[in-house]
Amino acid sequence: MKIFSREQIYEGDKLTIERQQISSTELMERAATQIFNWMHLRMQGAQVPIHVFCGIGNNGGDGLVLARHLITHGYNVKTYVVNYSDKRSKDFLINYDRIKTVTKAWPTLMKSEADFPQIHPDDIIVDAIFGIGLNRPVVDWVKNLFRHFRATKAFTLSVDIPSGLRTDEVPESHDDVVWASYTLSFVSPKLVFFLPQTAKYTVQWEVLDIGLDQEFLSATETAVELIGKYEVLPIYVPRDKFSHKGQFGHSLIIGGSYGKIGAVTLASKGALSAGAGLVSVFTPKCGYNIIQTAFPEAMVYTDTNEEIITDIKFDIVPTVVGIGVGAGTDVKTINAFEAFMKHNKAHLVIDADGINIISKKKALLKLLPENTVLTPHPKELGRLIGAWKDDFDKLHKAKAFSKKHKVIIIIKGANTMTVLEDKLYVNTTGNPGLSTAGSGDVLTGIITGLISQGYNPLVASIFGVYLHGKSADIAVEDYGYQSLIASHIIQYLGKAFIDMFKQPEEQQPPEEDGEE
Structure with missing residues (x-):
């Protein structure tokens, strides 16, 4: 709308x-x-x-x-x-x-x-x-x-x-x-x-x-569009009967550190559940057994370092890379991040510590591919674009940043907003249950998985934000706001896809009492 x-x-x-x-x-x-x-x-x-x-x-x-x-x-x-x-x-x-x-x-x-x-x-x-x-x-x-x-x-x-x-x-x-x-x-x-x-x-x-x-x-x-079911339905690309995993890209999730391997686990599960054909994970060595056990569908590459990422190396050609979740901002990790960016040719989705690293080292912005997707929470957004006076000033700064660096910014909130230059897309799904640890990692994974399949980064961002919120809307019916956790968003993602094709239930007229 x-x-x-x-x-x-x-x-x-x-x-x-x-x-x-x-x-x-x-x-x-x-x-x-x-x-x-x-x-x-x-x-x-x-x-x-x-x-x-x-x-x-x-x-x-x-x-x-x-x-x-x-x-x-x-x-x-x-x-x-x-x-x-x-x-x-x-x-x-x-x-x-x-x-x-x-x-x-x-x-x-x-x-x-x-x-x-x-x-x-x-x-x-x-x-x-x-x-x-x-x-x-x-x-x-x-x-x-x-x-x-x-x-x-x-x-x-x-x-x-x-x-x-x-x-x-x-x-x-x-x-x-x-x-x-x-x-x-x-x-x-x-x-x-x-x-x-x-x-x-x-x-x-x-x-x-x-x-x-x-x-x-x-x-x-218009400079602003409201996104609901009928806006995302035309976005969806159905799968052919004879399709195979090689047609849906290879997502690579890079992140994690000692005690924060859950972040890459959630992101990689989100990517595969969103439809990526293949998902690999690059993480410190301490994450190997965790990911292989918690998410057997993923392939795992590890750093030589046990606890943090120090040198990003892999032998695949990913379609898209989701990077930053749980990675930390150790100097060695920042150096590894910069070295990766200089040679990367794939689409990027950057979240969490990936954004914090860019905020610390703004020169890295020049290395971002066009239409890189940034998914900061409010504090990370502030580090990226600077402090704002009010919500309109925040939007103004986000648009200016997007235009200058040719990136897509997702402003998370009750009505998550996707920003590309002067255009704003306002999401209508989601609920307070999303205010829980790991929900942002899942969103990063979902958007990564959609780009992997061939959706362009802007469409993947709009669609991913909608699905993420809709999944939570369906899950909250079973769990309530307080008990909803990030894993439930992944669990209900399939129902969010299916819901796009459901027609509103026709109301039946009340039965009238009659005499026999």
């Missing part, structure tokens, strides 16, 4: 009005009617008090249209205009006049805290105060209104975006924004719904189709 920017949405509105020969007021009516339909389907006439708070711009106009439809359908509605300025948009004014035709009183005009209404926890708040076009500081009394909403503990539904939240900034204070229970977003979700510092402002979200011009929607390239 494309995530359109604020400027693109404005352009889409403009083109839709021109091509469909409608007015902006008619487009507003269409959009707000979709919100009404969403509410009406769920409420079915229930007489819960609904408090609709409208700003004086186009988001407020949406709120007025919604309130009018709710009133004409018999709902218990109280409408308020949050009068934070003397300026009003044209479409707000048109709908301000229209709502008077269905109610005996004008909406309540709010000018200060003295006008705040009493709201019961069982009531519903509709937040239609500010939209994506907010370009001014929120005045203090309106911020206090936001706090008032939160204090009531009432269900809060935001129109398009929680008021006070901008599409490209992190709020200075959490009191500057409405905390929505649910947001109905026009056209596409907003990037801020997926960032750690801003996702908290809406518990859930849903996209409403407001009928924007289809040619615009399909032809417009």
